[in-house]
Amino acid sequence: MNSNQSIETTNESELDRITSSSESASRIWAATDRHTRAAALEAIANALDADADALVLVAGQETNLTEARLRSELKRTSFQLRLFAEVLHEGSYLDVRIDHADSDWPMGAPRPDLRRILQPLGPVLVFAASNFPSAFSVAGGDTASALAAGCSVIVKAHSGHPALSAKVSGLVQDALARAGAPSGIFQTIFGTESGRAVLTDSRIKAGSFTGSIQGGRALFNLAQSRPEPIPFYGELGSSNPVFVTQAAVENRSEQIVAEFIASFTLGAGQFCTKPGILLVPDSSDIPELLAQSTLPPAARLLNDRIHTGYLASLADVSSAAEWLNASTERHAEPPAPSLLITSVETVLSNVKDLTAEVFGPAALVVRYQHEEQLI
Amino acid sequence: MNSNQSIETTNESELDRITSSSESASRIWAATDRHTRAAALEAIANALDADADALVLVAGQETNLTEARLRSELKRTSFQLRLFAEVLHEGSYLDVRIDHADSDWPMGAPRPDLRRILQPLGPVLVFAASNFPSAFSVAGGDTASALAAGCSVIVKAHSGHPALSAKVSGLVQDALARAGAPSGIFQTIFGTESGRAVLTDSRIKAGSFTGSIQGGRALFNLAQSRPEPIPFYGELGSSNPVFVTQAAVENRSEQIVAEFIASFTLGAGQFCTKPGILLVPDSSDIPELLAQSTLPPAARLLNDRIHTGYLASLADVSSAAEWLNASTERHAEPPAPSLLITSVETVLSNVKDLTAEVFGPAALVVRYQHEEQLI
Numbered sequence: 001m002n003s004n005q006s007i008e009t010t011n012e013s014e015l016d017r018i019t020s021s022s023e024s025a026s027r028i029w030a031a032t033d034r035h036t037r038a039a040a041l042e043a044i045a046n047a048l049d050a051d052a053d054a055l056v057l058v059a060g061q062e063t064n065l066t067e068a069r070l071r072s073e074l075k076r077t078s079f080q081l082r083l084f085a086e087v088l089h090e091g092s093y094l095d096v097r098i099d100h101a102d103s104d105w106p107m108g109a110p111r112p113d114l115r116r117i118l119q120p121l122g123p124v125l126v127f128a129a130s131n132f133p134s135a136f137s138v139a140g141g142d143t144a145s146a147l148a149a150g151c152s153v154i155v156k157a158h159s160g161h162p163a164l165s166a167k168v169s170g171l172v173q174d175a176l177a178r179a180g181a182p183s184g185i186f187q188t189i190f191g192t193e194s195g196r197a198v199l200t201d202s203r204i205k206a207g208s209f210t211g212s213i214q215g216g217r218a219l220f221n222l223a224q225s226r227p228e229p230i231p232f233y234g235e236l237g238s239s240n241p242v243f244v245t246q247a248a249v250e251n252r253s254e255q256i257v258a259e260f261i262a263s264f265t266l267g268a269g270q271f272c273t274k275p276g277i278l279l280v281p282d283s284s285d286i287p288e289l290l291a292q293s294t295l296p297p298a299a300r301l302l303n304d305r306i307h308t309g310y311l312a313s314l315a316d317v318s319s320a321a322e323w324l325n326a327s328t329e330r331h332a333e334p335p336a337p338s339l340l341i342t343s344v345e346t347v348l349s350n351v352k353d354l355t356a357e358v359f360g361p362a363a364l365v366v367r368y369q370h371e372e373q374l375i
Numbered sequence: 376m377n378s379n380q381s382i383e384t385t386n387e388s389e390l391d392r393i394t395s396s397s398e399s400a401s402r403i404w405a406a407t408d409r410h411t412r413a414a415a416l417e418a419i420a421n422a423l424d425a426d427a428d429a430l431v432l433v434a435g436q437e438t439n440l441t442e443a444r445l446r447s448e449l450k451r452t453s454f455q456l457r458l459f460a461e462v463l464h465e466g467s468y469l470d471v472r473i474d475h476a477d478s479d480w481p482m483g484a485p486r487p488d489l490r491r492i493l494q495p496l497g498p499v500l501v502f503a504a505s506n507f508p509s510a511f512s513v514a515g516g517d518t519a520s521a522l523a524a525g526c527s528v529i530v531k532a533h534s535g536h537p538a539l540s541a542k543v544s545g546l547v548q549d550a551l552a553r554a555g556a557p558s559g560i561f562q563t564i565f566g567t568e569s570g571r572a573v574l575t576d577s578r579i580k581a582g583s584f585t586g587s588i589q590g591g592r593a594l595f596n597l598a599q600s601r602p603e604p605i606p607f608y609g610e611l612g613s614s615n616p617v618f619v620t621q622a623a624v625e626n627r628s629e630q631i632v633a634e635f636i637a638s639f640t641l642g643a644g645q646f647c648t649k650p651g652i653l654l655v656p657d658s659s660d661i662p663e664l665l666a667q668s669t670l671p672p673a674a675r676l677l678n679d680r681i682h683t684g685y686l687a688s689l690a691d692v693s694s695a696a697e698w699l700n701a702s703t704e705r706h707a708e709p710p711a712p713s714l715l716i717t718s719v720e721t722v723l724s725n726v727k728d729l730t731a732e733v734f735g736p737a738a739l740v741v742r743y744q745h746e747e748q749l750i
Binding site for chain 1: 484
C-alpha cells in the first residue's frame with residue numbers, strides 16, 4: 001500500500017556513531033542560550049511551511065490520508081514548534097526557585113542559599129507515530145519539546161511513512177545547521193530493532209512514544225529495566241468510552257447519533273481520541289437510529305499493517321458482540337465502517353476483548369440498565 | 376541490639392482490610408478542602424512535639440542514636456509537617472492552569488476552554504528509613520507530603536525501630552481522627568513481605584522509599600512491573616565523592632582534613648550525605664594529615680543488621696585498598712572509624728567494589744595525578 005519501503009534499517013555501527021554524536025551535541029545544546037534554541041525551532045517551522053506542498057504530496061502517497069487532513073496536520077506541526085519557541089522566550093518553564101540563606105530557619109539548622117532550575121536530561125529517543133505523520137512524527141511535539149528543553153534528539157522513524165520521515169529529517173537537519181545548532185543535535189534511525197537497541201544504550205537519557213498500548217508497554221519495560229532507568233513518556237491508545245445518560249437521550253438522541261458517527265469514522269477511525277465504546281440506556285432509541293443511519297463511505301487505512309491489525313481486532317470484538325449495522329464491505333479493502341452492539345453484562349464478562357482499542361472505523365454500542373453499572 | 380523486636384508481621388487478611396480502607400479513605404480525603412488537610416498536618420506536628428520526651432526515649436533504645444540527634448530530628452519532623460501545611464494554605468502547589476477558549480487559536484482549530492489542576496494520586500505506600508527514625512520514617516516527609524496532596528498513606532515500618540513506629544503511628548492516627556480525617560487515612564504495616572505484597576496491590580497508586588540502592592531498585596522494579604505501573608519515589612544511598620583540587624590543597628589542607636573527619640563520622644557515618652570518597656592530588660599532604668589525626672571514638676550503629684552489613688561492605692573495600700589509619704577496633708562492636716586509601720587507577724579497575732556505599736564510619740581516600748582523571 002505504501003509507495004516507498006526501500007529505506008534501510010540503520011546498522012549497528014551507524015547506530016553507535018549516531019548515539020555518540022547525539023551525546024556530544026546534547027552537551028553543547030544544553031549550554032546554548034534559550035533564545036538561540038527558540039530561533040532554531042522557528043527555523044524548522046519555517047522550513048516545513050516552505051516545503052508544505054512537497055511534504056503533503058509524499059505523506060498522501062504513504063498514508064492514504066486526505067490532502068486537507070495532511071495540510072491541517074502540517075499547520076499544527078509548525079504551530080507546535082513556534083509554540084515551544086514562545087515558551088522558551090517566556091522562560092517560566094525553567095521553574096526557577098531561589099531560597100535565600102536563613103540563619104533562623106526553623107528546621108533546626110540554618111538554611112544555606114538554595115537555587116533550583118530545571119536541566120535538560122540529555123539525548124532523547126523519540127518513537128514516531130503512524131497515524132500523525134507530521135504532528136507526532138519526525139518534527140512533531142516530542143521532538144519540539146526535547147529540542148526546546150536543550151536535549152539532543154534521535155527519532156526512530158515509523159515504518160508507515162519512511163520517505164516522508166527521510167524528507168522531513170533532511171529539512172530539520174538543514175534548518176538546525178543553518179541556525180547554528182551543533183552537528184548530531186537531530187538524527188533519524190530506521191528499524192524496530194534499531195529503536196530497541198538505542199533505547200537501552202546508556203547514553204540515551206529519556207524516551208517518548210506515541211502508539212499502541214502493547215508497543216508502548218514493551219518499550220516502557222525496556223526503559224525501566226536498564227541499569228539506569230530513564231523517564232519514558234508514552235501517549236498510548238484507548239477505547240475512549242462515551243457515557244450517554246437517560247437525560248441526554250431524552251434531550252438529544254439524534255444529535256448524539258450524528259456526532260458519534262462523525263467522530264468514530266473521522267480519519268477512518270485512526271485517531272487516538274476515537275470514541276470506541278458508546279454506553280446507552282437499554283430503553284433508548286440510539287441503537288435503532290444508528291442501525292438506520294447511512295455511515296460514511298469506506299476509506300483506505302494508513303498502511304497494510306494497520307489494515308491487517310484492524311481486521312484482527314474487529315474479529316476479536318465481533319466474536320463476542322453482534323453486528324449493529326448492515327454491510328457487506330466491512331472486511332473489504334478499504335473497509336466500510338462497522339458498528340457492533342452488546343450488553344454491559346457481556347462486556348463485564350469479557351473485558352479484555354470488548355474494551356480493547358480497535359484502531360480503525362469501528363465502534364461498540366453497549367446497553368445498560370442502571371447508571372450505577374457505569375461506575 | 377534493639378529493645379523490642381516483638382511487633383508482628385501484618386498478616387494477609389489484615390493487609391487486605393488495610394488496603395481496602397486506605398482506598399475508601401483516599402476518596403474522601405482527596406475531596407477535602409486543603410485548609411482542612413493543613414490543620415490535620417498541624418495537629419500531627421503538635422502531637423509529636425507534645426510527646427517528644429517519650430518518643431526520644433524509645434527512639435534512643437531502638438537506634439543507638441544520641442538524645443541530641445534524636446531531639447533535633449524530631450524538631451525537623453514536626454517542622455516538615457508544618458511546612459507542608461503552609462504549602463497547602465498558600466495553594467500554588469496545585470499548578471492551576473486556565474486556558475480560555477480561543478476561536479482564533481492558530482493551531483488550525485478553535486481552542487476550547489481548558490483547565491488543569493494537580494490531582495491526588497490515591498493511596499501511597501511509604502517505606503520508612505532506618506537511619507532517620509523520625510524525619511524519614513512513620514510521620515516523615517513522605518507521609519507529610521502524601522497527606523498534604525490529598526492521598527491516604529500506608530507506612531511500611533522499618534524493622535530497625537518497631538516500637539517507635541508503633542508509638543508514632545498511634546499518635547498520628549489519634550491526631551488525624553481528632554482533626555476529622557476519615558478512618559483508614561493513615562495506617563502502618565510491618566514485615567518485608569507485607570511491603571512487597573501491598574506495593575503490587577492494584578489499589579496502591581504510588582510508592583516511596585528511603586534506603587539502599589539495592590532495596591530501592593528491587594521495589595522500583597516491582598512497582599514498574601505491575602499491570603498498571605505506578606510512580607515510585609526513591610531516595611537512595613550514594614558514596615558522595617568529594618573532589619579536592621590542587622588549589623584547595625594549597626589554601627586549606629588542614630581545614631579540609633578536619634571537616635572531612637567530622638563529616639564522615641557524623642552519626643557514626645549513617646547519613647546518606649556521608650562523604651564516602653575523598654579524591655586528593657597525589658602530591659598533597661592530606662593522606663598524611665588524616666593518618667596522623669585522632670578520629671572520633673567508636674559509636675554503636677543503628678542495629679545488628681546495619682552493623683553486619685557495615686562489616687561486610689568494609690571487607691569488600693579493604694580487599695582492594697590499603698588501610699590509612701591505625702586501629703585495632705575497626706571491626707569491633709561498636710566499630711572505630713576507618714580510613715582506606717588507593718589510587719584512581721585502582722578505583723577505575725574495580726569500580727563496583729570501590730565506589731559502593733559503605734554505610735557506617737568509613738571512607739576511602741583516592742589519589743589522582745591530573746584533574747582530568749576526575750571526569
